[in-house]
Amino acid sequence: MAAKDEPVVIKKYANRRLYNTGTSTYVTLEDLADMVKKGEEFTVLDAKTGDDITHPVLTQIIFELENKDGQNMLPISFLRQLIAFYGDQMQMIVPSFLEQSMLAFSKEQERFREQMKGAIGKSPIDVMKMTPMKALEEQTRRNMEMFQNAMRMFTPFPTAGASPTPAPEPAPARKEPAEKGDDLQDLKEQIAAMQRKLDTLS
DSSP, X not given: OOOTTSOEEEEEOTTSOEEETTTTEEEOHHHHHHHHHTTOOEEEEEXXXXXXXXXXXXXXXXXXXXXXXXXXXXXXXXXXXXXXHTTSTTTTTHHHHHHHHHHHHHHHHHHHHHHHHHTTTSOHHHHHHHTHHHHHHHHHHHHHHHHHHHHHHHOOOOOTTSOOOOOOOOOOOOOSSOXXXXXXXXXXXXXXXXXXXXXXXX
16 A cells, blocks of 8 residues: 555556556546546556556546536637647646646635635626636636746757847736726737747747
């Protein structure tokens, strides 16, 4: 049995059965999904070769969940954009960006839940205007900042004789209190700065 600070080993056999070595029981993909939700760490190994197949198994769990009625969480536009990044020069940045975005969202999820609880009793229009949209706009702004930071880290050094890559323009100082129009303008300017950065890399 694995130590407490080590992930549980799940063995996958040729018949596709999954065996939890921590509990000495066979489990299903649904059981693994529950383990993820509970924060239990596990590694999936091919029982025959010993290869780590955690990534494809987790991907299969997402596939199964997305195919359940009423549980679609990944928008079609997001899936199209994700597919388009495969083989693209930006592919090396995408995993880090998505990981950091989800970490930031996870840290804020309790605040989001509290805001949603506070919205109980208000009309649907008020809820959309006052709580989720503001939180999502702020998260989008943070995601843009993280993406720009990732771009700076992966920017190649200029070759000899080549003109140096122009430094990204600093985001305009935010006014306090920030108005909704100011937030949207900030996002537009950040997107424009990011596009200029991408143009220099292409």
